[in-house]
Amino acid sequence: MHTESAAPATRSTVSETNRSRVLHYLYTHGISSRASIAQALGLSAAAITKITARLIDAGIIHEVGGIEGRKNRRSIGLELDPRQFHFIGVKFARSLVEIGVFNLKGETSSLTDLPPVQNDTIPDTICSIHKTINTLLDNDSSIVAIGMAVPGPYLRHEGRTAVVSSMQGWRTFNFLDEFSDAFRVPVFVEQDARAGVLAQYLLDPTSSTCRNLAYYLLGEGIGLGVIDDGRLVNGAQGGAAEIGHVSIDVNGLPCDCGNRGCLERYCSAVAIHRRLSETGIVADSDTMTHKQACHALFEQAAQGDRAAQHLVHEIGRYVGYGCVTIFNTFNPERIVLGDIVAEGGQPLLDAVHEVVDERVIPELNKATTICLSRLPADAAVIGAAAVAVTQFLEHPSRFFAIT
Amino acid sequence: MHTESAAPATRSTVSETNRSRVLHYLYTHGISSRASIAQALGLSAAAITKITARLIDAGIIHEVGGIEGRKNRRSIGLELDPRQFHFIGVKFARSLVEIGVFNLKGETSSLTDLPPVQNDTIPDTICSIHKTINTLLDNDSSIVAIGMAVPGPYLRHEGRTAVVSSMQGWRTFNFLDEFSDAFRVPVFVEQDARAGVLAQYLLDPTSSTCRNLAYYLLGEGIGLGVIDDGRLVNGAQGGAAEIGHVSIDVNGLPCDCGNRGCLERYCSAVAIHRRLSETGIVADSDTMTHKQACHALFEQAAQGDRAAQHLVHEIGRYVGYGCVTIFNTFNPERIVLGDIVAEGGQPLLDAVHEVVDERVIPELNKATTICLSRLPADAAVIGAAAVAVTQFLEHPSRFFAIT
Numbered sequence: 001m002h003t004e005s006a007a008p009a010t011r012s013t014v015s016e017t018n019r020s021r022v023l024h025y026l027y028t029h030g031i032s033s034r035a036s037i038a039q040a041l042g043l044s045a046a047a048i049t050k051i052t053a054r055l056i057d058a059g060i061i062h063e064v065g066g067i068e069g070r071k072n073r074r075s076i077g078l079e080l081d082p083r084q085f086h087f088i089g090v091k092f093a094r095s096l097v098e099i100g101v102f103n104l105k106g107e108t109s110s111l112t113d114l115p116p117v118q119n120d121t122i123p124d125t126i127c128s129i130h131k132t133i134n135t136l137l138d139n140d141s142s143i144v145a146i147g148m149a150v151p152g153p154y155l156r157h158e159g160r161t162a163v164v165s166s167m168q169g170w171r172t173f174n175f176l177d178e179f180s181d182a183f184r185v186p187v188f189v190e191q192d193a194r195a196g197v198l199a200q201y202l203l204d205p206t207s208s209t210c211r212n213l214a215y216y217l218l219g220e221g222i223g224l225g226v227i228d229d230g231r232l233v234n235g236a237q238g239g240a241a242e243i244g245h246v247s248i249d250v251n252g253l254p255c256d257c258g259n260r261g262c263l264e265r266y267c268s269a270v271a272i273h274r275r276l277s278e279t280g281i282v283a284d285s286d287t288m289t290h291k292q293a294c295h296a297l298f299e300q301a302a303q304g305d306r307a308a309q310h311l312v313h314e315i316g317r318y319v320g321y322g323c324v325t326i327f328n329t330f331n332p333e334r335i336v337l338g339d340i341v342a343e344g345g346q347p348l349l350d351a352v353h354e355v356v357d358e359r360v361i362p363e364l365n366k367a368t369t370i371c372l373s374r375l376p377a378d379a380a381v382i383g384a385a386a387v388a389v390t391q392f393l394e395h396p397s398r399f400f401a402i403t
Numbered sequence: 404m405h406t407e408s409a410a411p412a413t414r415s416t417v418s419e420t421n422r423s424r425v426l427h428y429l430y431t432h433g434i435s436s437r438a439s440i441a442q443a444l445g446l447s448a449a450a451i452t453k454i455t456a457r458l459i460d461a462g463i464i465h466e467v468g469g470i471e472g473r474k475n476r477r478s479i480g481l482e483l484d485p486r487q488f489h490f491i492g493v494k495f496a497r498s499l500v501e502i503g504v505f506n507l508k509g510e511t512s513s514l515t516d517l518p519p520v521q522n523d524t525i526p527d528t529i530c531s532i533h534k535t536i537n538t539l540l541d542n543d544s545s546i547v548a549i550g551m552a553v554p555g556p557y558l559r560h561e562g563r564t565a566v567v568s569s570m571q572g573w574r575t576f577n578f579l580d581e582f583s584d585a586f587r588v589p590v591f592v593e594q595d596a597r598a599g600v601l602a603q604y605l606l607d608p609t610s611s612t613c614r615n616l617a618y619y620l621l622g623e624g625i626g627l628g629v630i631d632d633g634r635l636v637n638g639a640q641g642g643a644a645e646i647g648h649v650s651i652d653v654n655g656l657p658c659d660c661g662n663r664g665c666l667e668r669y670c671s672a673v674a675i676h677r678r679l680s681e682t683g684i685v686a687d688s689d690t691m692t693h694k695q696a697c698h699a700l701f702e703q704a705a706q707g708d709r710a711a712q713h714l715v716h717e718i719g720r721y722v723g724y725g726c727v728t729i730f731n732t733f734n735p736e737r738i739v740l741g742d743i744v745a746e747g748g749q750p751l752l753d754a755v756h757e758v759v760d761e762r763v764i765p766e767l768n769k770a771t772t773i774c775l776s777r778l779p780a781d782a783a784v785i786g787a788a789a790v791a792v793t794q795f796l797e798h799p800s801r802f803f804a805i806t
Binding site: 153155228233238241261325330333362367 | 736
């Protein structure tokens with residue numbers, strides 16, 4: 001469908017598109033000659049000379065000594081140095097705010113957890129986010145953008161989240177109003193699981209060749225980010241892929257989104273913590289954060305505690321029910337599990353596979369991989385940075401004066 | 404994400420893209436001058452002259468007498484005559500095969516139902532599809548392509564359907580092998596609900612401006628076709644948006660896809676027919692087809708039968724549970740209900756709204772319209788033709804010798 005047929009391509013959008021294509025190529029392929037870039041992108045030698053000259057003048061890419069060219073001739077290489085630019089990623093969860101600094105390849109240079117957030121401490125948290133980010137910006141002049149990952153459904157045009165289970169305070173908070181113009185670099189906001197899938201796509205080599213990818217965020221809430229045929233699925237308002245509020249039992253537990261039997265009532269870190277309080281499987285779980293309580297459960301299961309193992313298996317089955325729905329709604333090629341609950345590891349993944357093998361259409365099951373996130377930090381906090389990296393690669397002229 | 408950055412744009416793909424953009428423009432805007440097309444598409448006068456000359460030579464578009472141009476000057480108009488080209492649409496359901504002939508605007512020139520299909524009559528049905536299509540082609544030289552809409556999950560690379568509840572015979576049938584080269588015109592196959600959403604998008608003026616659209620197919624099976632930001636959501640194998648196999652109760656009724664509590668076990672025409680057999684609400688329903696039985700139920704409800712009204716309300720609530728899942732997975736702007744069960748009309752739609760108002764996140768509910776299909780025939784059979792129309796508009800050189 002040529003739905004954009006009426007939008008004229010102007011000279012300046014064409015230039016920016018070609019600049020972006022060159023940056024993407026260098027980002028993916030590393031040091032490359034002008035000739036190889038021109039050939040891969042179908043651009044003339046004259047065009048590539050002009051585009052790269054401007055990117056060099058702007059300080060985004062630079063020349064490196066002779067590399068081996070075609071026919072064994074030495075040729076000058078071009079590089080987009082992944083360490084030259086830094087990005088701040090901020091992840092908001094119900095009670096957790098995490099702030100990290102990453103380079104273009106997602107390598108971490110710092111990672112900080114703010115103190116747990118309660119409804120009545122939101123103003124303090126916001127204040128300390130401003131302070132932390134400003135300190136990072138003051139100490140690192142290579143930071144060029146900030147990405148924020150927030151719980152869904154995130155209404156992207158309004159700049160706020162529609163529902164945050166058990167954390168109503170964030171509901172009235174407008175991320176765009178608060179942060180858009182607050183710092184010396186631009187700020188981009190995205191739903192957390194979409195940020196997560198972007199991180200997998202951009203930064204995990206096994207996922208980056210995959211055009212149909214899902215990131216299944218199993219944290220204080222449950223979320224889903226989907227890339228279909230190389231493109232993020234957003235929905236009209238940015239509310240797509242709220243798997244946490246898909247019902248697995250229309251007569252089940254009520255959720256504060258209005259629905260009943262929402263998946264996140266059964267296997268989110270919050271739901272698991274509640275189960276631990278009710279059952280007493282983990283001693284003193286009431287004094288712990290949701291994350292600590294889940295860690296304690298997984299630790300206890302790993303040490304052979306049968307009740308803990310049984311609960312992990314049950315949680316894994318619920319995560320599996322969600323997986324079955326992901327198969328039947330989005331038919332991805334790969335589903336990556338991440339965040340707090342995914343730290344249940346192999347025993348949890350086994351229970352997920354058990355359900356999937358029982359319930360998924362065999363042809364779809366056979367063609368799909370389910371795995372745990374392999375990123376070095378939480379996918380949503382790296383993903384927040386990945387949102388900013390994507391903007392940098394796609395719209396370089398928003399970051400640098402390109403003449 | 405510039406995931407296609409490495410695909411070089413060749414001269415011939417650029418020409419075909421521009422031809423397609425011109426055809427889309429004429430398809431959407433009707434008779435237009437070369438100047439207005441050039442301006443809207445950002446093409447030079449020389450380019451538009453060349454492109455349109457070739458389309459005229461190939462007989463796809465033609466000139467019409469002077470139209471009112473800019474500055475009140477008379478100018479020559481160009482037309483893509485919607486009546487000049489015909490398309491066959493074939494819809495396969497569990498037990499129904501419908502064949503229609505449509506023009507570019509989806510106007511029907513003929514519509515035929517084949518006799519109901521049973522597992523053991525599939526070979527006869529296939530034979531009669533060949534015969535019917537060949538007769539249509541012999542009698543109408545303006546037919547340029549055939550589209551087929553088949554139940555999902557349709558494995559598009561393999562050419563077959565993975566599961567057809569209660570109609571296992573179609574499972575082993577390969578649509579591409581059987582039909583690709585069988586006729587004098589090309590054949591295109593698509594999942595039925597995706598064909599349906601394409602028809603809504605292309606042919607219903609109220610939906611064609613909508614970039615996030617869902618067609619909720621409530622027939623012998625339950626399906627979903629989604630356009631997200633102007634693009635069809637397919638999934639890796641073509642298995643996306645199988646809402647009929649999304650569970651609404653993980654401990655519910657078993658389905659032959661392997662899952663439990665699949666939506667289509669509760670509100671498909673097949674499920675409704677089963678309920679009618681069990682309850683006896685419609686006399687002699689056992690002698691009817693699924694479609695006839697549903698019609699009889701809706702008719703009886705319209706005439707005031709309380710038991711029938713009660714069942715229609717209950718069915719509407721199940722359809723509504725599916726709608727809630729559509730909101731939370733795809734966040735469309737508009738959900739169009741169609742096929743056999745949608746003929747329950749306003750009382751059914753009222754029950755859907757009742758559930759949606761109870762259970763959907765208010766911000767999403769407020770921004771979304773739910774309505775019944777307004778197309779003159781079943782959306783999937785027109786949609787089958789719409790799949791072929793889309794190919795015609797996007798790849799004209801596959802249909803005509805363009806020099």
